[in-house]
Amino acid sequence: MASGGSVIGPETRIRGRITGSDDIDVRGHVEGELTIAGDVRVDSAATIAANVHGRRIVVRGAIKGDIAADEAITLEEGARVVGDLRAPRVAIAKGGLVRGYVETGHAGEGHRPKAAAQTKKAAPVHHAPAAKHHAPPKPAAKVTVSKAAPKPAASRGKAPPPVVPVLKKGTKAALTKKR
Amino acid sequence: MASTVIGANITIEGEVIADEDVVVQGTIRGKLSAKDGVVVEAGAVVEADVSGGPMTFAGQVTGNVTSTDRVELQSGARVIGNVKAARITIADGAHFKGNVDMDV
Numbered sequence: 001m002a003s004g005g006s007v008i009g010p011e012t013r014i015r016g017r018i019t020g021s022d023d024i025d026v027r028g029h030v031e032g033e034l035t036i037a038g039d040v041r042v043d044s045a046a047t048i049a050a051n052v053h054g055r056r057i058v059v060r061g062a063i064k065g066d067i068a069a070d071e072a073i074t075l076e077e078g079a080r081v082v083g084d085l086r087a088p089r090v091a092i093a094k095g096g097l098v099r100g101y102v103e104t105g106h107a108g109e110g111h112r113p114k115a116a117a118q119t120k121k122a123a124p125v126h127h128a129p130a131a132k133h134h135a136p137p138k139p140a141a142k143v144t145v146s147k148a149a150p151k152p153a154a155s156r157g158k159a160p161p162p163v164v165p166v167l168k169k170g171t172k173a174a175l176t177k178k179r
Numbered sequence: 180m181a182s183t184v185i186g187a188n189i190t191i192e193g194e195v196i197a198d199e200d201v202v203v204q205g206t207i208r209g210k211l212s213a214k215d216g217v218v219v220e221a222g223a224v225v226e227a228d229v230s231g232g233p234m235t236f237a238g239q240v241t242g243n244v245t246s247t248d249r250v251e252l253q254s255g256a257r258v259i260g261n262v263k264a265a266r267i268t269i270a271d272g273a274h275f276k277g278n279v280d281m282d283v
Binding site: 009023 | 182183184185186187188189190191192193194195196197198199200201205209214
């Protein structure tokens, strides 16, 4: 074996951090972190529970974790990846399985788009109550609409009181009687 | 031959557990446990407790060594730690500091 290449054999388990500049060939189990300046090959029998970083990464095995490459990621047949893929070039061959966010085009850490997507998702939830405070007349309608949506489903089940004003004495008792 | 090779420019911080041979050319910090042979080549650095079968050291090993078979310290090896093994050979030119336990 040439002194340049590293092999994690099929009967080997590594828990911790692997770093370096060699090429590495993973056939066994790695848990933790794998950060290599060289190429990474993940064999079909390999299982990796770690974020993987390398120059070129070729996957035929299972990876749970994010994969980032400086040049390219190739998922070949048999690859099973749960995690994000980031590389200038990403190839997924027939039979390669991925569950995660994929970003091609530029190397390194493309975390911004993911964060933006999250804020977009979160945005509507935050806007509704914010609108309530700012402009009373219009948002009031909006609020009732948005609140009306969940109401029918809920009212069928437990019949909760609608938007509750300040309760007078005895109203609570009356409500419980209705139930 | 060897199933696991830790190359010269690779550093592992953590635990290596192998049911096969391990050749270390790079650096391991933590723990190294092999079922079969362990070879620490010249230039390699192992700062870990090492256990396994037959072992050959030509590099630097700091930690306790336990072998079910033989331990061979070759010329140029630097071993600091206790060695427990069935048989031990220390070549001329090997550096060694530690206890030897060979169940007599």
